[in-house]
Amino acid sequence: MSLTNASPEAAAKAAKTSSRTLATLSVDARNSALDAIHDALSNAREDILAANATDLELAKKSTENGELNPSIYKRLDLSRKGKFDDMLQGIKDVRGLADPVGRVDLHTELDDGLILQRQTCPIGVLLIIFEARPEVIANIASLAIKSANAAILKGGKESTESFKAIATVISKALESTQVPNDSIQLVTTRDAVDPLLELSEYIDLVIPRGSNDLVRHCQRKAHMPVLGHADGLCSLYLHHDADAKMAVDVIVDSKTDYPAACNALETLLVHEDALSSILPAVASALISKGVTLKCDPKSKQALSSLPEQTHIQPSTEQDYSTEFLDLILAIRTVSSPSEAIEHINTHGSHHTDAILTASKQVADTFLNGVDAACKFWNASTRFCDGMRFGFGTEVGISTNKVHARGPVGLEGLTIHEYRISGNGQVAAAYGSGSGKRAYKHVRLPIN
């Protein structure tokens, strides 16, 4: 890793060159680099925490004069119990994952001795822009090296000193490995981002983590593809035949387990036949957790006998297009599953949507009709997560319609390539004329 003071173009070009070397390294060589990084960071704990203390001191002042959100301050602190060890363990976890590169998923005999293989390969150079959490740099560097991608990293400015200290340690550790030092580059000035977004010749994919504004900025400015979700407006449709206790459990979890997360519930669609039978218990449970309900007239009427009326407010049309990221839930009454589907496809962000119903047929109609990356039947929207999906780790959740979609693990950091090996075959020998050969197209086993 180098802490680059080079021009954005020089940095990107160096990353591109390194990416081709990285692509030729064995998984053992890449894993050895992860071991070296792990051990070096472990040995440099004191120096890194000292740099982190400098960030914290500055951040404390910014918090005190109101310039910085206290929740960001909390995330900066690498000396909190277990955090440094979690960072080290994260590197070991990525090392332990199966090699995502070189996996064959298509194997065809085109003709005698003419063999086609499709196999995974790295994407090339990633530009990853992330929030001010010091441990994230080690995690992302690990993911990039494991997937044989070069990466240019830009972290939140409040972590600058911690990032620099970690980058210096990683850079020194890589010197003793086969992974080229330029494979991972850290840029520390925000000014560098916009020029980098134009360098499609060298950078293959941008992964912005963090605020919706940042993602939209990248989507507008980037000359290369951008992987990321700008919004997580998740909905849940409560069908009238759903189990009442399940409805309380799943809706409360979806809304309150972590309201600031992109996979938290924002809109509840209730079948009109569930208004009096199921909704009141759900509403009471939500209100007892501090949730304010924004209701359409029918659902508000159905809740009119509940004691906590200050938490029950009339909704506006805008509420159904709002990602609250807070203890607020919009509720709308629908008369059919198809009305729920229509609402979700029009108002949702194609991230994660769920249905509660006892009927497999109703569930299938919903799952087929909704246009979303993740669709859950009788389970909380909060399960949309790379760790929970068993991917080991994730770089983010994508609402793109092409390439990776949903939680993006190592597999999402690869693409495929086609390889043919032959013994001198020429295309002109094949066709329908006389003396021409026909393709065999025999599917061969995949090992």
Place this chain on the structure above:
Amino acid sequence: MSLTNASPEAAAKAAKTSSRTLATLSVDARNSALDAIHDALSNAREDILAANATDLELAKKSTENGELNPSIYKRLDLSRKGKFDDMLQGIKDVRGLADPVGRVDLHTELDDGLILQRQTCPIGVLLIIFEARPEVIANIASLAIKSANAAILKGGKESTESFKAIATVISKALESTQVPNDSIQLVTTRDAVDPLLELSEYIDLVIPRGSNDLVRHCQRKAHMPVLGHADGLCSLYLHHDADAKMAVDVIVDSKTDYPAACNALETLLVHEDALSSILPAVASALISKGVTLKCDPKSKQALSSLPEQTHIQPSTEQDYSTEFLDLILAIRTVSSPSEAIEHINTHGSHHTDAILTASKQVADTFLNGVDAACKFWNASTRFCDGMRFGFGTEVGISTNKVHARGPVGLEGLTIHEYRISGNGQVAAAYGSGSGKRAYKHVRLPIN
């Protein structure tokens, strides 16, 4: 299919709405629509050929006064022997392909009764811009319906009357099927393209076929991802241990089988130890096919005793970055496989590159080091093709680094979605605290 006079926004919105219905149809319903289209086109042969004759008449005038390339005129003619029947057969071929939608490729038990599946699903709405070949509209409409995508089609203006006639027939045929009429829309004015490229709310992917200028225009203007290759600058590296006869066969085929194709060879890199042993025979064979060679000093020297010196010219640096699409081949001498790799990664277009060598080790070095969608060992670059790969058909060849890469068949027109079915599980129940559950992450078989 509707022949839209609606505003681009209204057309795109209607396509989006239809796409959700299309996504819920069974493969039988989609196949029935293909049957209906096939039969209706077969019955309307005379009307369509009459419309095609109108296009041909106009095109003939444009050809005579030099406004239109005669090769385009030739491609317009739907009455040429076998062409109409080929169009009909193409629809049957797509009908015969396996359903690309709903294929499960990941199946995990997250916990008791909490099952995750990843399965393929349609992308949504495609905007496909294609050349003036009347039969292509039927082919593309078939691909879109089979993959359950809605599509907005814009064809080359020289085929307008043929397109309109075919669209009218398809539209009437769809009326008797479950596929919504708005799923496939034909726009006939070039003015509509730029506004459509901005409608990322409704259109998910642009597929421009045709000139490099068209592809670049779309890449610059589109607010959604663009699938396509702007250039096909393919190279072949001739190692000194290659079989001499194989070298002649494969290089002649790669260059001359169809010089205007994107998978035709443009640059030949020759190891210096092959200059006198293999290159002269290759050069003679190429020249006898009418190829002009643009040579660096060393390779020119090696060919100085050949009789056909008018076909052997000195190269310029620009020749190594040129997609000739003609009977011209740039030749450069290199001293190692790594110099060839470096040249290709710097000058190539990441489409298809090949190596001729007897050594598996040299081949592996080359295949791992080159950054291209398709990499062939001892086989012609011309094999890069969806039909030849056994995909049945292709919408194009992609040099994108994300999503589909290389020849794009039905599979490239799908993306995946994650589905979970549970029985009321909540995320808060899982974790490392006391009383918390752990995820099982058991891989289940894929049927």
